[in-house]
Amino acid sequence: MACIRKRRNKWVLDYRDQHGTRHWETTSGNRKDAEMLLAQRLQEIGRGEYQARADETMFDELVTAYRKGHVEINVRISTRHDYETLIELHLLPYFRGMKLRAISVQTVEAWRAKLIEKKVGRRTINKAHIQLGAMLRLAVRNRWISHNVATEVKKLREESQGHDKPLDDSILTPSEICQLLEHADERWHPLLLTAVSTGLRQGELLGLQWGDIDWRSTQLHVRRQFSKGQFSELKTKHSRRRVGLSEDLIATLKEWRLRCPKGEHDLVFPHDKGGPLNHGILLRSGFHPALRRAKLRHIRFHDLRHTFASLLIHANVHPKRIQALMGHSTIRITMDVYGHLMHDADNEAAAKIGALISGGSKTVATSGDDLKKTPQVVEKMEAGVGFEPAYTALQAAA
DSSP states (O other): OOEEETTTTEEEEEEETTSSSSEEEEOOOOOHHHHHHHHHHHHHHHTTTOOOOOGGOOOHHHHHHHIIIIIISSSSHHHHHHHHIIIIIIHHHHHHHOOOOGGGHHHHHHHHHHHHTTTHHHHHHHHHHHHHHHHHHHHTTTTSSSSOOGGSSSSOOOOOIIIIIIHHSSSSHHHHHHHHHHOOTTTTTHHHHHHHHHHOHHHHHHTGGGGEEEETTEEEOOOOOEEEEEEOOSSGGGGGGGEEEEEHHHHHHHHHOOOOOOOOOOSSSTTTTTSOOHHHIIIIIHHHHHHHHHTTOOOOTTHHHHHHHHHHHHHTTTTTHHHHHHHHEEEEEEEHHHHGGGHHHHHHHHHHHHHHTTTTTTTOOOOOOHHHHHHHHHHHHHHSSSOOOOOOOOHHHH
16 A cells, blocks of 8 residues: 655655556655655556656657657658758757656746757747657657646747738739849740749649640649659648649740650659759759849749739739639638738729629629629639639739
């Protein structure tokens, strides 16, 4: 039977675990503290979660179990690098050699404070915090610990991403798009035109194959990506999508296909010998020189995707359709990133409402085409289905 004894001026717990093994545990507090600790140990024994101090699991063991039980099985190869970076750079240096039961709320808060002191970005810290929480969930499932202390610590408030200004500054205007394309080398012009006309991510462009282009329906099918030196599946099911192609882009791609380097992967945008193109070469040899020659401000390649979205908004494309064309998993992502660009559309909506009110019972249509659309067509477009060709930069500008 469990009890508390006093030996050499210290309180000692005497109990047997769930396997019948007897344990003595010396405490450093008073009798009340010892009684509370004994109650805790008996609860752990009752749940079958008790571990002797000598047998307690270390954080290093958790890392090994997490890699084998989750990362190697459930995480895409292209994403594993991000997991490993967080573990190696931000978790192991602090928690290595630490017993899991010794990790408390205070421990997690002290770890975060250390990262802040090292000038690690808050977004990165939050990612590492999420990673730690996922690892501790595995420890709870394995009954190495009784609860996940990471969930008791709130995420850091991240610095403002500044969508209202930096994102606007990085978006090219229609005239700037023309400047960029005019100053792009003949080798890179088709790729840059496709990027700004379809909003594909860089990896999606580099993984594009000629078989992904449906010349008859003038649509492009996004099916894979090339990232970190290898082909891989897209991150979410919503990333698999169809994007319409303009007549100008179709003509450009047909002409490019005649002189495109051939290779085993039948890539639309390969390197000079036909193999997969490295993203660094694209930036150093194609994108950045074109920006310099056009005397445009330095932007990221990903900002061509933002430019495409802004052109869709300017052309009054339905937000749900924009979500589908961008490959966002939810409309919330689309609105969080681009909602502030829709102010003009809000003004237009207000004008239409005013016209409806002033017109009484008259129905106001935006165009004759709107009256011709069947309910089935409207439903399909608003659902984000690949129905209509996407606006190109020049079409939206017009």
